[in-house]
Amino acid sequence: MKPFVPQLVYIEPKALEYSLGRDLKEKFEKMGLEIKETTSHNQVRGIPGNNELQQYRNAKSTLVIGIRKTLKFETSKPSAEYAIPLATGCMGHCHYCYLQTTLGSKPYIRTYVNLEDIFAQADAYIEERGDQITRFEAACTSDIVGLDHLTHSLKKTIEHFGKSEKGQLRFVTKYHHVDHLLDAKHNGKTRFRFSVNSRYVIKNFEPGTSSFDERLEAARKVANAGYPLGFIVAPIYLHVDWREGYYELFQRLANSLKDTKVNDLTFELIQHRFTKPAKKVIAKRYPKTKLEMDEEKRKYKWGRYGIGKYVYKDDEAKDMEETIRRYVSEFFPKAEVAYFT
Ligand code: SF4
Numbered sequence: 001m002k003p004f005v006p007q008l009v010y011i012e013p014k015a016l017e018y019s020l021g022r023d024l025k026e027k028f029e030k031m032g033l034e035i036k037e038t039t040s041h042n043q044v045r046g047i048p049g050n051n052e053l054q055q056y057r058n059a060k061s062t063l064v065i066g067i068r069k070t071l072k073f074e075t076s077k078p079s080a081e082y083a084i085p086l087a088t089g090c091m092g093h094c095h096y097c098y099l100q101t102t103l104g105s106k107p108y109i110r111t112y113v114n115l116e117d118i119f120a121q122a123d124a125y126i127e128e129r130g131d132q133i134t135r136f137e138a139a140c141t142s143d144i145v146g147l148d149h150l151t152h153s154l155k156k157t158i159e160h161f162g163k164s165e166k167g168q169l170r171f172v173t174k175y176h177h178v179d180h181l182l183d184a185k186h187n188g189k190t191r192f193r194f195s196v197n198s199r200y201v202i203k204n205f206e207p208g209t210s211s212f213d214e215r216l217e218a219a220r221k222v223a224n225a226g227y228p229l230g231f232i233v234a235p236i237y238l239h240v241d242w243r244e245g246y247y248e249l250f251q252r253l254a255n256s257l258k259d260t261k262v263n264d265l266t267f268e269l270i271q272h273r274f275t276k277p278a279k280k281v282i283a284k285r286y287p288k289t290k291l292e293m294d295e296e297k298r299k300y301k302w303g304r305y306g307i308g309k310y311v312y313k314d315d316e317a318k319d320m321e322e323t324i325r326r327y328v329s330e331f332f333p334k335a336e337v338a339y340f341t
Contacts, residue, residue, distance in 0.1 A: 001210040003149050003177045004091045005031070006063035006109070008047070010038040015065045020113040024065050024151065041066050041110055056285055059108040060091055060208075063147075068112035071121045073136075078339050079268060080135035080170060082125055085118065086153050087111045087142040092174060093208035095289045096235055099141065101278045109142065111151050119160050126167040136161070138171040143209075145173035148181070155184050162187040172232045174209035176218035182225040191266065192222045193230035196253065198245030201237050204290050216256040223262035230265065230338075235272035236320055238312065247327060254331040267328050269340040271317055273301075273309040 009028045015021030028035055038044050041064045049055030073082040089109035090099060099107070112118065126134045138144050138157060148154040154171070161169040162185045172193040181192075194215045202212055210218070223229050231253065239245065274282075279293045298310035299317075311317060321340045328337055 001176065001214060004061075004146055004175075005150075006033065007058065007061040008063075009033050009035045010041070010044055010062065010064045010108075011035055012038060012040060012064070012066040014067050015113045018067070018113040018115075020115060020151070020153065021065055021067075024111075024113065027150070038064065041106070041108075044106075044108060047108065053285065056107055059106075060089070060093070062108040063150075064108055064110045065113060066110055067114040068118055071117060073121065073125065074140065076137040076140050078341060080137035081129070082122070082134070082136050083140035084122055084136040084138050084157065084169070085112060085141065086115075086138055086157060087144055087147055087151075089141070090143045091146055091208060092143060092206070093286075094174075095205045095282055095286045095291050096272065096274070098278065100281045100285065101275065102141070109147065111147060111153065113153075115153055115156055119157070122160075122167060123164075126164065129166070131166070133166055133168055135168045135170060138169060139173065143173050143175060144171050145178060145181075146175040146209075149177045152180065155181055158184040158186050158190045161189045164189060170230070172230075174206065174215065176210040176214035178218045178222055182221055186225075186227055188226065188228060188264075190227060191230050192227040193232050193266075193268070194219050194222075195232050195234060196249060197233065197235075197237075198239070198242065198249050200239045200242075200245050201235070205237075212252070216252065220256060220260050223257065223260040226261065228264040228266075229262050230268065232268045232270065233324060234268070234270035236269060236324060237272045238316060238320065243323060246324060250327040250331045265332060265335040266338050267332070267335055268338045269321065269324050271312055271320055271341070273311045275303070275307050275309050277307065 011025055047055050047059050047062055049058050068085050076083040089103060089107060122136055144154050161167050168189050170191040172195050174195045274293045295310055299313045300308050301311050302308045325337055328335055
């Protein structure tokens with residue numbers, strides 16, 4: 001998987017008031033990319049494409065350089081207290097991705113250059129919580145690692161938290177472009193997680209992301225760079241032979257990590273879920289998907305904003321949780337399972 005390069009770049013004039021905004025403009029000019037001005041990301045016009053589907057695909061390789069105006073951070077349960085907004089959108093094409101509905105008609109990628117404002121806000125939240133540890137999730141609205149080889153804003157964030165006493169950072173990725181992050185002064189305050197899954201799920205539902213082997217290679221580097229490491233197994237999906245598929249995943253993980261320095265390892269387990277609006281969008285954008293989204297086979301769970309989600313029925317979810325927890329304890333007896341949801 002080659003590192004992401006946008007096909008089209010938009011820049012908000014205000015972004016040029018920040019050094020990162022100016023640096024990015026220069027960088028993309030040197031790369032010979034087309035750069036257009038836009039007063040605000042809401043005014044982005046002219047993404048090419050003869051129909052909605054083509055525009056959607058082109059939007060996913062469009063980058064908007066802008067500033068983050070809303071500095072009220074969303075909460076990010078169960079993995080962290082807050083979501084830290086460094087970017088929005090992603091170049092990947094995972095069929096099940098919830099960004100398809102949360103970003104609606106604006107699937108282009110936005111990177112925010114006013115990092116100082118974002119860090120000041122994070123510090124204020126840490127201060128508010130006094131002696132408690134405050135965790136920030138940087139991958140709620142994008143796959144930030146997939147973009148960071150261009151911006152290095154994640155690297156700066158890692159180093160900001162490296163100096164923090166009570167603040168911690170975490171993010172998850174399906175990309176392996178981690179080399180520039182290996183020498184970041186993280187001081188153990190950042191948990192670097194990789195999203196992993198069975199071969200079936202990666203092959204059928206995760207186009208446009210790094211292969212499993214590339215993610216493993218990156219995880220080895222990250223472990224050897226002394227980062228606390230994590231794996232998010234998500235979405236756990238009950239395909240034919242799922243037990244064997246997930247068992248093999250753990251075998252490969254354990255094999256790959258056996259010669260590394262990893263000593264702080266967590267797993268987060270998330271079963272597949274979908275909402276009715278997501279099902280409609282997925283059917284439009286990935287019409288040939290094999291992703292099973294049959295409401296009859298699932299359990300309805302009430303959700304925020306009145307949009308409930310469909311998860312596996314209790315007996316299947318229980319079986320899934322017990323099975324995967326067993327695999328974790330067989331292959332990684334010292335690792336912690338942070339949650340299953
Ligand atoms: Fe969504 Fe993550 Fe896939 Fe990007 S890599 S499309 S954020 S699930």
